[in-house]
Amino acid sequence: MSSTAQSIQDAKLRADIDRSLRHPVMFFMTSGAAWLAVSIILGLISSAKVHSPEFLSGCGWLTYGRVFPAHIAALVYGWGFQAAFGVMIWLMARLSRQECKSAGVILAAGHVWNFAVSIGLLGILGGAGTGVPWMEFPTFVWPVLLVTYFVIVVWSFIQFRVRPSGYVYISQWYIMAAMIWFPWVFITANLLVFTFKGGHPVMAAGIAAWFKSGLIYLFFTPVALAASYYLAPKVTGRPIYSYSLAKLGFWSLAIIAPWAGMQKLTGAPIPFFLPYLGAAATALLFIPALAVGVNILRTTLANPEAVEQSPSLRFSVAGIIGLLVFGFAGLFLNLPGSSLKLTQFSLSGYGFEILALYAFFSFIMFGAIYFIVPRITRREWLSRRLINMHFFFSVYGIIAVSVVALFGGLMQGIGQEEWIQPWINAATRTYPYAIFITIAWAFILFSNVFFFLHLTLMWLRLGRRSSHPTLLVSHHGGSSPHGAEGDIDNAGPGSADAHAH
């Protein structure tokens, strides 16, 4: 009897934690999803301009040089960070078993973050962008983002400090790491590029390249890994396959990732070893990718039914496969004798970034959102078809964008290497790939607009009132996987309502 009472207490505590974080988490996720849609629209426009330069050419603020950075900025700071915030603060509260006592402050900071991103984006479209990749916002924006960031995550530090037991989950390692690494990377890069301009401008380009890879490997990657290390055992009910592998994955990431990035400046007049160091580190990052990938896949694939039925697990597994592809691409694209020079000035770099930000990071964030939202809203997802559609359109779309951009970029690079030929030959080679990418972005946009609507309905508490989860099971005959038809407002198995039928 006492264990039942304990588990009820425990479920109540978890429900209370979820409830305490409802508004900030839903705010981050919903506005993140809206920014994602905005980013994809901008990506669509910029991709269309690659193959049809006359498209929207009358609009000064929609030229390629503004739309493309706006696309990336909305993807990174609008969607990526906000999805990460939602997942980080929820996971840390849950794993530290602490209710959030500062939801209002976080929510307010979230609004500031959104406001800063909006201003920054308007700045880029208005022509006030800095021109530094991934740091395009006008320079007054970054300190605002930094301060807001601290206000959002500092509560998670506190929750971690006062957690009841000494045990630290793998997910907590990664969240703590991401929370500490991000300000390091962000402050270093912004100060060195924008504030202390004493250095050589080519070095600033190198720092920007390092910043880009730092954000991917030292912030987005650990956040996504934290979520996948949480979801895999939680949904399948099985322990993580190997603790040693988890440690290997974490420490190899921590040791290797800070060195990566400078290979983008191969051949530039910066100290000669830096690009090679960056290329080698990026190649070595296949090791953490492999360690985590194997660990999670071993945990989940032993339970294939759960992967098939659970939306969160299906998205996470797709994201982990994205991680493995991403890790392998890092290994394969940085060989100085062959591929490195082909990827430097071509579409491949873009394919690599989209692979990281969408095929890996975003998929795991989607998985986490599908897991978290029913808990904090106390409603179940409305429609299995919408989830299915989101999944398949995203998967096909992202395979198209990233693989085509990577491969098309190599073709473009080969064209550029034939430097006796006119440069237009290299540009012509890109043409079919660019068209394909535009179409693929249209697919992804389609799926994400519905994802955003679905999420908004959940925040408005218009989800299903049911104790049955929304699983991705196709049902034959009359029986719905969510319970009997009309079983929308039941109280779950064992309740008076459920037995009244």
Place this chain on the structure above:
Amino acid sequence: MSVPNSKPDLDESINVAEAHGRIIREAAATAREKRIADNGREPVSIGLIVVIGITGVIAGGILGHGGDWFNYKTLFKPGYVRAEAPGGEDSGPKPKPAIEVLSARGAKLYSAKCAGCHGPDAKGDGSNYPALAGSKRVLGNTDALAMVILNGLQGPTSSGKTYGAGLMPPQGAGMGAEDLAGLLTYIRNGFGNTSGDVVTVDMAKAALDISGKRAKAGQPSTDAEVMAEHDKALPGEPLDPQIMMDPVTLQLAPAP
């Protein structure tokens, strides 16, 4: 049983059935959650270690390409400049015969400095400006011609006629040896003139030298002075007009 902590406070504040029902109703998703178990203790498999080893070897190979990292001499490799493509077809403009190369250079200078008075066809206008085509001075000794170009000419020309302009202004300002060599070669071989030889850069250097040491430096030369002091060829080795020359550097092209 009397120690409060050993007995859960079920009877007084929590009705298990009711609480359970409420949780299931209000937080169904939370209630059906699974526990995160302790992590598995599986060892890292041999296959994985092998793949990680291969990755390390590849990364080591990439680092190896960096060469001798902290040696300053190799820090900035000469490899920043691309190696010549196989076949060498693209290593700049192709060499041409010296007479063509020098004339092409002279033609540019002629159109900038000379064509205004002597005309694009070098026929002059018969009254104010003398023709260069067929002129004795142009086809005569190179030293004399160079002095006229560099210092200008006052008074009658080589034909004895005084033209309306009366004075040809000096053209030597800013003119280098390569320009002068090109210009001399061009006017001696263009417009129907057929001296058939080239004035080399070395000869032009000598001309600049001679011009600088004139007794009346700074004043326009006169026909009398030119005939008295400069009626000779410029010193220097003559060059085969058909020898191949690099059009950019004006160096003789290496034998193929």
